[in-house]
Amino acid sequence: MSPAAETLTAERIIEATEEVLRRHGPAKATVVDVARALGVSHGSVYRHFRTKAALREAVTKRWLDRTHDALSGLAADPGRTPEERLRTWLRALFEAKLRKAGDDPEMFATYSVLAAENGAAVEQHIAELTEQLTAIVAAGAAAGDFAAADPAVTARALFHATGRFHDPCYAGEWKRPGIQDEFDAVLDLLVRGLRP
DSSP states (O other), X not given: OOGGGSOOOHHHHHHHHHHHHHHHOTTTOOHHXXXXXXXXXXXXXXXXXXXXXXXXXXXXXXXXXXXXXXXXXXHTOTTSOHHHHHHHHHXXXXXXXHHHHHHOHHHHHHHHHHHHHOHHHHHHHHHHHHHHHHHHHHHHHHHTSSOOSSHHHHHHHHHHHTGGGTOGGXXXXXXXXXXXXXXXXXXXXXXXHHOO
């Protein structure tokens, strides 16, 4: 079956857009390029995404959601104590960002451009991540493992305190020798500060 004969879905368009971005970069990728890759008219793409900006936002959201989805199971893992969940979750966030930046630096740079264009998607992503952290902190407070009068405030503080290890603006530092030791030292300090 030819690509044009397949049903055109938003998911197929997003996948094709990712490939077009990989080939052309964010400055040169167009909706016409995406349509050409799919074997359809650009009007067909616009029926699913009203503007180029809406398409780029959907691609950005999908990229960010991959991290969120991977972490959600760790946040709710009933087989671990809240401290173990917190440590595992923050470590997994750092490792996910390291992989994205290291495995495909060109795409990471492309997505960094898209994320800068799509502040609402980034804000939603951060809100979802801090909700997961809030659930971990709340579980720790309920178990008496953490001293946190307001788990949401504590979760935001934890997220910001570890920003150097997951905010893409620091990606250049993630390759430095000793970064893992620095992360572990920050994590140990934060966990000690949470204990009653």
